[in-house]
Amino acid sequence: GEDVEQSLFLSVREGDSSVINCTYTDSSSTYLYWYKQEPGAGLQLLTYIFSNMDMKQDQRLTVLLNKKDKHLSLRIADTQTGDSAIYFCAEKSGATNKLIFGTGTLLAVQP
Amino acid sequence: DTAVSQTPKYLVTQMGNDKSIKCEQNLGHDTMYWYKQDSKKFLKIMFSYNNKELIINETVPNRFSPKSPDKAHLNLHINSLELGDSAVYFCASSRQFTTLNEQFFGPGTRLTVL
Numbered sequence: 001g002e003d004v005e006q007s008l009f010l011s012v013r014e015g016d017s018s019v020i021n022c023t024y025t026d027s028s029s030t031y032l033y034w035y036k037q038e039p040g041a042g043l044q045l046l047t048y049i050f051s052n053m054d055m056k057q058d059q060r061l062t063v064l065l066n067k068k069d070k071h072l073s074l075r076i077a078d079t080q081t082g083d084s085a086i087y088f089c090a091e092k093s094g095a096t097n098k099l100i101f102g103t104g105t106l107l108a109v110q111p
Numbered sequence: 112d113t114a115v116s117q118t119p120k121y122l123v124t125q126m127g128n129d130k131s132i133k134c135e136q137n138l139g140h141d142t143m144y145w146y147k148q149d150s151k152k153f154l155k156i157m158f159s160y161n162n163k164e165l166i167i168n169e170t171v172p173n174r175f176s177p178k179s180p181d182k183a184h185l186n187l188h189i190n191s192l193e194l195g196d197s198a199v200y201f202c203a204s205s206r207q208f209t210t211l212n213e214q215f216f217g218p219g220t221r222l223t224v225l
Contacts, residue, residue, distance in 0.1 A: 031211060042115070042201055042216030043154075086152060097208055098167060101154040 004091055004102035011108045018079045020087050020105045022072040028094030032065060034074045035088040037104070043088060046074075076107075084109045114138050115217040117202050123223045124192055131188045132220045134202030142166075143185035144203040144214065145177060154201070160185055161208050192224045 003025045012018045024032070029051050035043040049056045049063045049072075056063045062075040072089055089102040115136045124130055136143060144167075145157045159167035160179040174190045189196060202217040 033213075035216075037152075040219075042203075042218050043214075044216070045213055048211070048213070088154065092212055096167075097212065098156060098159075099212065099214060104152045104154070 004089060004100050006087075006089060006102040006105045008103070009106050009108070011110060012079050013110050014079060014081055016079055018074075018076040018083070018107055018109075020074045020076075020089075020107065022074075022089035022102050024070050024072065024089075024091045024100075024102075026091055026093050026095075026100065027070070029091040030094045031092040032063075032072050033090040033092070033099070034061075034063065034072075035090060035101075037086045037088065039085075046087075079107075079109050081109045081111055083107060115202055115204055115215050117200075117217040117220050119220060120218065121221050121223075123225065125225055126192055126194060128192050129188070129190045130192060130222070131186055132200055132202075132222070133184070133186045134217055135184050136202075136204040136215070137183065138204055138206075138215060140204040140206050140215075141182060142205045142208045142212075143179065143182075144205075145185065145187050146201040146203065146216075148199040148201060148219070150198070158185075158187075159208070166208065189222075192222075194224050197222055197224045 033048040034046045037043045060077045064073045086104045088104045090099045142161045144159045148154045158177040163179045176188045179185045199219045203214040205214045
């Protein structure tokens with residue numbers, strides 16, 4: 001089946017690094033994504049990684065993928081108050097092409 | 112200028128009514144989607160159209176009927192609204208369904224059924 005799990009909440013201090021974790025079950029995943037949802041807004045794609053990569057860096061964002069353990073993480077360096085939002089991981093099923101979203105992690109950044 | 116737009120932004124209605132939500136994208140994308148986000152922020156796909164053809168139809172009550180008059184529009188009509196339909200509905204679009212499938216989301220329509 002297709003299941004994507006995330007921890008519900010993460011609190012960090014401004015300037016620290018944040019690490020948001022995600023686990024998935026679908027071994028046919030082709031792409032994995034991180035989306036950000038600010039209050040009252042739609043989801044915005046932050047970054048993605050192809051399933052045959054294990055790391056991708058994009059400015060303050062680092063995505064790590066452990067395909068064997070089906071574990072995806074998003075590291076945000078030098079976290080700012082503007083990073084406070086809900087972060088969703090998603091996987092694209094190789095079987096159905098559908099995006100399956102995780103449960104979302106609320107990141108709270110304390111000044 | 113808005114890439115994916117939805118109307119209305121808020122919709123408050125009584126149980127049993129019929130309502131529609133409209134979505135338009137100006138990105139020239141081939142594929143459009145409707146998602147439902149419940150009160151716990153869980154996001155689930157409902158429907159997807161590719162070039163006006165239905166390609167994803169999840170287990171959704173048949174009170175929900177999507178309509179795609181052209182590639183740039185995907186509307187959602189809901190008959191006989193129930194309390195459990197209260198949620199935020201997001202429209203999204205992507206260039207293609209089968210490749211990277213980067214989806215662009217609209218701002219959402221918050222539906223409240225009283």
